[in-house]
Amino acid sequence: MAEFLKLRTAEEAWALFLRHFQPAPARETCALVDALDRVLAEDIVARHPLPVFSRSTVDGYAVRAADTYGASAGAPAYLDVVAEVAMGAAADFALEPGEAALVHTGGMIPPGADAVVMLENTNRLAAPMFGGRPRQAGFTAFAIEVHRPAAEGEAIIQPGEDVSAGEVVLRAGQVLRPQDIGGLAALGVTHAPVMRQPRVAIVSQGDEVVPPDQEPGPGQVRDINSYTLAALVRRAGGVPINYPIVPDEQAALDRAVRRGWEEADIVVITAGSSVSYRDLTAAAINRAGQPGVLVHGVAIRPGKPTILAMCDGKPVFGLPGNPVSCINIFLHFVSPTIALYLAERPAPARTTRARLARNIAAGSGRADFVRVRLEEREGETWAVPVFGKSNLIFTLVRSEGIIEVPLNSNGLPAGDEVTVVLD
Amino acid sequence: MAEFLKLRTAEEAWALFLRHFQPAPARETCALVDALDRVLAEDIVARHPLPVFSRSTVDGYAVRAADTYGASAGAPAYLDVVAEVAMGAAADFALEPGEAALVHTGGMIPPGADAVVMLENTNRLAAPMFGGRPRQAGFTAFAIEVHRPAAEGEAIIQPGEDVSAGEVVLRAGQVLRPQDIGGLAALGVTHAPVMRQPRVAIVSQGDEVVPPDQEPGPGQVRDINSYTLAALVRRAGGVPINYPIVPDEQAALDRAVRRGWEEADIVVITAGSSVSYRDLTAAAINRAGQPGVLVHGVAIRPGKPTILAMCDGKPVFGLPGNPVSCINIFLHFVSPTIALYLAERPAPARTTRARLARNIAAGSGRADFVRVRLEEREGETWAVPVFGKSNLIFTLVRSEGIIEVPLNSNGLPAGDEVTVVLD
Numbered sequence: 001m002a003e004f005l006k007l008r009t010a011e012e013a014w015a016l017f018l019r020h021f022q023p024a025p026a027r028e029t030c031a032l033v034d035a036l037d038r039v040l041a042e043d044i045v046a047r048h049p050l051p052v053f054s055r056s057t058v059d060g061y062a063v064r065a066a067d068t069y070g071a072s073a074g075a076p077a078y079l080d081v082v083a084e085v086a087m088g089a090a091a092d093f094a095l096e097p098g099e100a101a102l103v104h105t106g107g108m109i110p111p112g113a114d115a116v117v118m119l120e121n122t123n124r125l126a127a128p129m130f131g132g133r134p135r136q137a138g139f140t141a142f143a144i145e146v147h148r149p150a151a152e153g154e155a156i157i158q159p160g161e162d163v164s165a166g167e168v169v170l171r172a173g174q175v176l177r178p179q180d181i182g183g184l185a186a187l188g189v190t191h192a193p194v195m196r197q198p199r200v201a202i203v204s205q206g207d208e209v210v211p212p213d214q215e216p217g218p219g220q221v222r223d224i225n226s227y228t229l230a231a232l233v234r235r236a237g238g239v240p241i242n243y244p245i246v247p248d249e250q251a252a253l254d255r256a257v258r259r260g261w262e263e264a265d266i267v268v269i270t271a272g273s274s275v276s277y278r279d280l281t282a283a284a285i286n287r288a289g290q291p292g293v294l295v296h297g298v299a300i301r302p303g304k305p306t307i308l309a310m311c312d313g314k315p316v317f318g319l320p321g322n323p324v325s326c327i328n329i330f331l332h333f334v335s336p337t338i339a340l341y342l343a344e345r346p347a348p349a350r351t352t353r354a355r356l357a358r359n360i361a362a363g364s365g366r367a368d369f370v371r372v373r374l375e376e377r378e379g380e381t382w383a384v385p386v387f388g389k390s391n392l393i394f395t396l397v398r399s400e401g402i403i404e405v406p407l408n409s410n411g412l413p414a415g416d417e418v419t420v421v422l423d
Numbered sequence: 424m425a426e427f428l429k430l431r432t433a434e435e436a437w438a439l440f441l442r443h444f445q446p447a448p449a450r451e452t453c454a455l456v457d458a459l460d461r462v463l464a465e466d467i468v469a470r471h472p473l474p475v476f477s478r479s480t481v482d483g484y485a486v487r488a489a490d491t492y493g494a495s496a497g498a499p500a501y502l503d504v505v506a507e508v509a510m511g512a513a514a515d516f517a518l519e520p521g522e523a524a525l526v527h528t529g530g531m532i533p534p535g536a537d538a539v540v541m542l543e544n545t546n547r548l549a550a551p552m553f554g555g556r557p558r559q560a561g562f563t564a565f566a567i568e569v570h571r572p573a574a575e576g577e578a579i580i581q582p583g584e585d586v587s588a589g590e591v592v593l594r595a596g597q598v599l600r601p602q603d604i605g606g607l608a609a610l611g612v613t614h615a616p617v618m619r620q621p622r623v624a625i626v627s628q629g630d631e632v633v634p635p636d637q638e639p640g641p642g643q644v645r646d647i648n649s650y651t652l653a654a655l656v657r658r659a660g661g662v663p664i665n666y667p668i669v670p671d672e673q674a675a676l677d678r679a680v681r682r683g684w685e686e687a688d689i690v691v692i693t694a695g696s697s698v699s700y701r702d703l704t705a706a707a708i709n710r711a712g713q714p715g716v717l718v719h720g721v722a723i724r725p726g727k728p729t730i731l732a733m734c735d736g737k738p739v740f741g742l743p744g745n746p747v748s749c750i751n752i753f754l755h756f757v758s759p760t761i762a763l764y765l766a767e768r769p770a771p772a773r774t775t776r777a778r779l780a781r782n783i784a785a786g787s788g789r790a791d792f793v794r795v796r797l798e799e800r801e802g803e804t805w806a807v808p809v810f811g812k813s814n815l816i817f818t819l820v821r822s823e824g825i826i827e828v829p830l831n832s833n834g835l836p837a838g839d840e841v842t843v844v845l846d
Contacts, residue, residue: 032635032650033650033665036658050815050816051644051814052639053641053642057812057814059698085642086630087630087631087671088629088630088631088632088640088642088671089630089641089642090642091641091642092641104695104697104700105696105697105744106629106631106644106695106697106744106745107631107642107697108641108642119698157812157814157815161811161812161815162811162814162815162817162818169817169820177654177846178651178652178654178655178658178846179746179750179816180820181654182648182654182746182816182819182820183647183816183817183819183820184650185635185645185646185647185649185651186644186645186647186746186817187645188636188645189635190635190636206510206511207509207510207511208510208511208512212455212607212608212609212611212612213613215611216475217511218512218515218531219476219509219510219511219512219513219514220511221474221529221609222608222610222611224605224608225605226608227455227456227604227605227607227608228601228602228608230456231459231601231604231605232601235459235601242456248510272510272527273528273529274482274510274527274528274530275482275542277527277528321528323602323605323609327601327605350773350845351775352774388585389480389580389584391474391480391529391580392473392580392584392585393473393585393602393606393609394473394585394606394609395585396602397592397593397602397603397605423601423602
């Protein structure tokens with residue numbers, strides 16, 4: 001009747017799991033408008049430079065810089081303006097010495113020009129002074145005074161200044177942010193190669209568990225874990241598949257696990273924490289495929305009665321039924337498994353530093369994960385532990401993050417600076 | 424021909440905008456499975472306590488604590504076990520002195536019992552010792568030795584220990600996290616009252632702009648901003664509506680702005696940064712409604728040529744066409760506008776502290792926002808500025824965050840610790 005869990009540390013458990021995990025991720029393409037937060041499946045190489053042509057960064061006159069050397073307000077340089085480069089139009093004429101062309105911000109720089117003088121540093125005169133002939137039908141040439149010399153390259157973006165042809169601009173495994181999507185658009189990649197999101201089957205078990213839209217009778221509780229797990233799967237980049245609640249019966253659990261295994265890439269079972277539930281779960285997992293249960297019991301609190309398993313190539317997890325433990329273990333093992341499936345490059349967790357508001361005793365022989373809420377006091381952030389049994393979902397609702405009291409530590413004294421992993 | 428922008432600081436501009444902004448957000452309900460990251464529209468009050476009934480936190484025997492006082496391995500207490508509380512079943516019998524009931528983790532505590540003894544601290548014997556009569560059909564009574572005294576309340580979660588009836592458990596304005604969704608499920612809230620997500624019309628303008636699936640001709644560039652803005656709108660909690668690219672023509676822009684105004688709650692126009700584009704944009708906005716343009720020009724780099732406007736109650740923004748400026752200004756003004764529309768409680772930005780790898784010169788008369796990438800060197804995080812003109816989208820792709828060089832500062836020296844707002 002006693003607990004026969006063989007506890008492993010989180011690190012040992014994960015290492016053992018990894019030795020059996022060969023993720024077989026698949027790729028797909030995704031319209032750019034839907035690509036936010038998807039994981040890129042291959043390196044993106046620029047097929048052409050960006051920009052493709054020289055562009056002005058200001059409103060002004062494209063000039064030959066040498067024509068403006070020594071110019072000042074007192075002794076301006078004079079140039080004939082022979083064309084205006086319309087936005088989106090090619091500058092299909094070459095600028096001769098003594099000539100200039102009106103350009104707009106983002107407009108193309110005509111051949112021959114090597115700098116742009118801002119409008120503010122010029123003065124427009126009536127007629128051309130050097131017989132400058134218009135290069136465009138309908139354009140009336142005029143002259144300008146230039147009051148400041150322009151350096152070669154001034155106010156011009158050169159071709160390839162943003163990106164060179166052949167450059168790797170985005171790397172496989174990265175999660176696409178808004179600007180990355182902009183970068184893909186700039187290169188004409190309207191369908192992004194992304195990793196297929198793994199489907200995660202969520203099987204919630206227990207005779208006492210009823211769907212949340214049902215009024216629980218005496219001894220019954222509403223299903224919480226199906227909902228938190230589905231949200232956590234989404235946040236980790238997977239696609240959740242929820243199944244009806246499974247009663248406390250081996251054959252029903254076997255069928256549900258089998259169905260999850262067939263329809264999904266990863267199976268997550270959450271059941272009560274009683275020994276009988278654990279035995280049912282382990283048996284169902286061992287029947288679902290080889291080698292079956294790898295780890296049964298992890299030195300983590302909350303979350304000790306955890307199962308890590310591999311069934312014919314697909315990861316299967318048995319999570320504790322207590323909602324707090326369930327979430328803690330999901331973040332420890334299932335989120336990283338989804339990330340591996342997505343071949344996602346490791347990103348640092350979202351953390352903040354805070355000062356601990358109360359002593360936290362050491363857990364004996366296990367890593368302790370303590371929920372905290374954050375409080376600002378006199379310009380400092382304090383982490384206030386939110387204690388409570390691991391069945392109390394609202395301890396999580398009241399908290400904003402988590403701190404770890406490592407295995408074999410002496411606890412954490414109040415006033416210490418700690419790292420809070422934010423929700 | 425010169426620039427006639429009347430620059431305002433970001434703070435002045437925002438204050439002026441707020442004086443004209445009376446968001447009229449709407450509510451709707453959302454199935455719990457879709458509620459992740461939605462903003463809660465009203466306080467949630469627990470209609471009943473959680474848990475509703477006393478529950479065991481272990482596998483063991485529900486007892487009257489007084490019956491175990493003084494028990495030890497050498498001098499155990501003896502009790503008759505008269506029932507097993509099945510999971511999900513009511514414990515519909517009262518425990519008499521000298522009696523115990525088998526309970527599982529999460530199971531209901533029978534009336535009369537006030538503690539649970541863990542299985543590990545008991546020893547099962549064959550026959551009842553005190554004539555304990557089974558309270559359930561088919562149950563065979565037996566006796567146990569108890570080797571440790573149980574304190575009153577031990578291993579029991581009391582009704583209301585997680586949440587009391589009438590308690591406000593979630594607040595209007597908060598963004599729903601996985602555990603919050605679990606909390607709603609626990610209380611039977613299967614359809615969450617949430618804020619309707621504002622629709623944001625995105626109008627991209629410019630004769631030089633072509634859709635990204637098109638090969639740009641000489642002088643043309645692909646549309647980037649429609650894509651980055653749509654992703655930024657999603658990230659901020661809005662719903663983007665994209666429109667076809669508008670040519671550089673007043674009537675066409677007027678029509679597009681008007682259509683956006685009619686179909687959306689917020690309108691965002693992005694056009695080139697040339698004076699002519701800015702004039703068109705301002706005119707179109709002023710025709711779309713009263714009072715029209717409030718701010719034209721903000722002392723922020725990148726992003727100076729920005730328009731903040733209010734047209735008959737709906738916010739309208741003119742963002743610079745340069746993609747880097749466009750994103751910077753969106754994050755400054757449009758994201759907070761969406762948050763106000765959602766009545767979202769302010770959440771701290773995701774930041775990290777880092778050491779600055781290079782000097783950054785002060786911007787004169789404006790707040791400078793400098794993109795940085797993060798590098799780990801000898802256990803320290805360094806922020807390396809990614810310089811580049813504001814038309815270079817890939818400066819953003821290569822960066823991971825942004826630091827502010829405040830208005831009227833003397834710049835930031837290398838080695839200083841800075842706060843990086845992460846992407």
